[in-house]
Amino acid sequence: MLDDFFTRAVLAGLGLALVAGPLGCFVVWRRMAYFGDSTAHAAILGVALALAFDVSIYAGTLAVAVAMACLVSALVARGQAMDTMLGVLSHSALAIGLVAISFVPSARSDLSAYLFGDILAVGRADLVLIWAGAALVLGLLILRWQRLVTSSLNEELAMAAGIDPRLERLMLSLCLAVVVALAIRVVGSLLISAMLIVPAAAARGWARTPERMAAGAALVAAGSVLAGLWSSLRLDTPAGPSIVTAAAVFFLISQGVRRA
Amino acid sequence: MGDALIEARGLTINRPGTSEPVLSRVDFRIRPGEIVTVVGPNGSGKSSLIRALLGQMALAGGTVDRRRGLRIGYVPQRVQLDTAIPMTVRRFLSLPRRVTDAQAQEALDRTGVAGLGARQLTQLSGGQFQRVLLARALLSDPHLLVLDEPTQGLDQPGIVAFYQLIEEVRRQTGAAVLMVSHDLLVVMRSSDRVVCLNGHVCCEGTPQHVSTAPEYLALFGAEAEGTLALYRHHHDHDHDHDHDRELEAGHLHRPGCNHGQGPEPTAASR
Numbered sequence: 001m002l003d004d005f006f007t008r009a010v011l012a013g014l015g016l017a018l019v020a021g022p023l024g025c026f027v028v029w030r031r032m033a034y035f036g037d038s039t040a041h042a043a044i045l046g047v048a049l050a051l052a053f054d055v056s057i058y059a060g061t062l063a064v065a066v067a068m069a070c071l072v073s074a075l076v077a078r079g080q081a082m083d084t085m086l087g088v089l090s091h092s093a094l095a096i097g098l099v100a101i102s103f104v105p106s107a108r109s110d111l112s113a114y115l116f117g118d119i120l121a122v123g124r125a126d127l128v129l130i131w132a133g134a135a136l137v138l139g140l141l142i143l144r145w146q147r148l149v150t151s152s153l154n155e156e157l158a159m160a161a162g163i164d165p166r167l168e169r170l171m172l173s174l175c176l177a178v179v180v181a182l183a184i185r186v187v188g189s190l191l192i193s194a195m196l197i198v199p200a201a202a203a204r205g206w207a208r209t210p211e212r213m214a215a216g217a218a219l220v221a222a223g224s225v226l227a228g229l230w231s232s233l234r235l236d237t238p239a240g241p242s243i244v245t246a247a248a249v250f251f252l253i254s255q256g257v258r259r260a
Numbered sequence: 261m262g263d264a265l266i267e268a269r270g271l272t273i274n275r276p277g278t279s280e281p282v283l284s285r286v287d288f289r290i291r292p293g294e295i296v297t298v299v300g301p302n303g304s305g306k307s308s309l310i311r312a313l314l315g316q317m318a319l320a321g322g323t324v325d326r327r328r329g330l331r332i333g334y335v336p337q338r339v340q341l342d343t344a345i346p347m348t349v350r351r352f353l354s355l356p357r358r359v360t361d362a363q364a365q366e367a368l369d370r371t372g373v374a375g376l377g378a379r380q381l382t383q384l385s386g387g388q389f390q391r392v393l394l395a396r397a398l399l400s401d402p403h404l405l406v407l408d409e410p411t412q413g414l415d416q417p418g419i420v421a422f423y424q425l426i427e428e429v430r431r432q433t434g435a436a437v438l439m440v441s442h443d444l445l446v447v448m449r450s451s452d453r454v455v456c457l458n459g460h461v462c463c464e465g466t467p468q469h470v471s472t473a474p475e476y477l478a479l480f481g482a483e484a485e486g487t488l489a490l491y492r493h494h495h496d497h498d499h500d501h502d503h504d505r506e507l508e509a510g511h512l513h514r515p516g517c518n519h520g521q522g523p524e525p526t527a528a529s530r
Contacts, residue, residue, distance in 0.1 A: 029345045150356040153345055159316050160334035160406075161356045207346045208380065 005120055006233065012122040012130050013225030013243065016179075016186050016195065019134040021203070021218030022141055023179055024196035026172050028204065029152045033197055034083070035072055035173075038090035040180050040192035042068035044097030047114045047184065051104040058129055061184050065177035068093060073173050077166070094189070117188035117240030119229070126185055133182045137175045144171060149210050187240040198247040199224060202254040220250045264289040265327050265404050265436055266313050272321035273308050281320065282308045284460055292403065295430060295437040297447050299470075300457035301479060306440040307337060309457065310408050313438070330404065333397030333435070335390070337408035343382050350377040353396050367395035370432070371425060386413040390422060398429065405429070407439045423450045444480065 027036050043061040050060025068089070075085055102108060110118070122130075141148065151158035151165040158165050176196075183192045203216030228243030235242075271286040283305040290296050300306050311317040313324060314332065341347075353364045368374050371391040376384065384392060390410055397405055407426070411419040427450050430437050441447040448454055448467040456462045462475040470476050 031344070146356045146358070149345070153341060153347065153352075153355065154336070154339055156336040157334070157339070158356070160314060160332070160336065163356060204344070204346065208348055209351045210345055210347065213346050 015130045015134045017221035020195045021221040022214040024200035028200040034086040036193040041094035048100035062181035065180040069173035119239045194244040202251040205254040270322035274320040297451040304458040333402030335407040371395040387418045
């Protein structure tokens with residue numbers, strides 16, 4: 001069964017969807033959209049470094065994404081003007097990554113695979129990594145769920161209950177870095193934030209509790225993967241953008257049926 | 261009186277990142293069952309004192325001792341809830357510690373918002389939300405309730421009703437209450453002890469004592485005059501006298517004002 005490239009693509013996409021949905025809820029709740037962007041854009045620099053030093057793409061993107069997440073967290077803690085700072089970081093990371101990758105001849109030809117993903121080329125080893133990483137992040141989220149939700153709702157309430165919001169923030173940043181590394185093959189650097197934000201935003205409309213929103217986001221993300229891959233096959237459109245387009249359609253529908 | 265629940269000695273706190281003190285050499289204690297109110301102008305270090313007592317702030321000097329196993333129910337100042345998180349009142353009560361439906365219902369009953377369990381937090385009025393926060397704080401069965409400016413954004417009848425509720429909760433649960441407030445008139449009526457803060461403890465004692473202390477009057481000026489009037493009013497109570505002084509200070513007369521009763525908190529709550 002795993003010999004079929006399409007089956008592998010579906011499984012890879014579903015693995016990512018399962019974790020991107022719930023994690024994306026935190027990105028939406030904590031207004032970390034730009035944070036996700038800068039971490040994801042930095043992943044291109046990770047690809048360039050990985051190719052230059054001949055290490056795994058996952059290792060390269062993970063290392064750079066973690067470094068970026070730490071840098072941004074440190075800046076947040078120092079109270080910099082976040083909006084501007086993240087804009088600078090996000091676009092600089094992307095530009096530097098693109099410049100760096102132009103020095104790696106082997107990568108120049110399939111640059112778009114790293115920008116928009118190449119889910120149809122996912123192999124067995126990728127599948128194992130994606131599912132292992134997704135299980136790790138999902139497990140962490142479930143284990144720390146109450147603490148994460150409390151400190152996302154209000155940091156003072158969390159502190160009064162003996163929760164250290166900085167620790168929870170760091171946890172989420174690291175989870176984000178892992179998911180960025182997992183997603184680079186599936187939807188690519190430019191569309192990773194879309195996989196985090198769009199399904200969560202679609203689920204927000206009808207969810208009454210954080211748990212339902214997280215489950216709804218995972219469902220929407222999974223539905224987007226299936227619908228996107230199917231239409232990509234039928235219409236011969238690029239897979240990553242098709243998945244995000246499907247998510248956007250789900251979001252529009254959710255706005256239509258949203259209760260007041 | 262038994263052991264203090266929290267005792268601070270020589271507490272000094274610096275403004276974050278500087279050596280400029282927000283609070284210097286503050287001694288503070290609160291005993292079981294006591295209602296203590298901290299008053300002071302903006303920037304006087306009220307919130308810093310609370311956070312230091314809760315152990316959330318680094319001390320530049322002095323000590324804070326909390327009784328072993330002390331359970332604190334905390335109602336923070338100006339809770340800015342992120343509207344992006346869908347959250348029912350019932351679900352909120354289970355953060356961060358899960359409680360049973362029966363416990364949640366009892367807490368909501370006690371604070372007078374029994375029917376609101378299924379409501380989204382964002383759909384509550386200011387007064388309802390304060391009561392939900394109080395209900396959540398009560399769920400840990402606290403020895404001490406800490407409320408930081410609990411009535412911000414409430415109108416005058418709402419403020420009076422909220423403090424009545426606080427006194428009722430104290431009577432039912434025996435929990436001590438530590439409040440920070442700027443509602444001088446109302447809050448002082450319901451306190452056993454008032455601490456007037458301005459970087460250090462300016463004066464401290466019963467509401468009557470503090471309201472006539474020159475340090476307090478200097479700090480609060482015109483508003484303090486109202487408190488003074490309130491206590492004079494208590495001292496020589498007389499139904500024919502003129503209420504103008506109090507009205508000037510913003511007190512709203514309504515049934516249940518209990519003007520005949522002194523500032524003794526248990527007596528004042530119906």
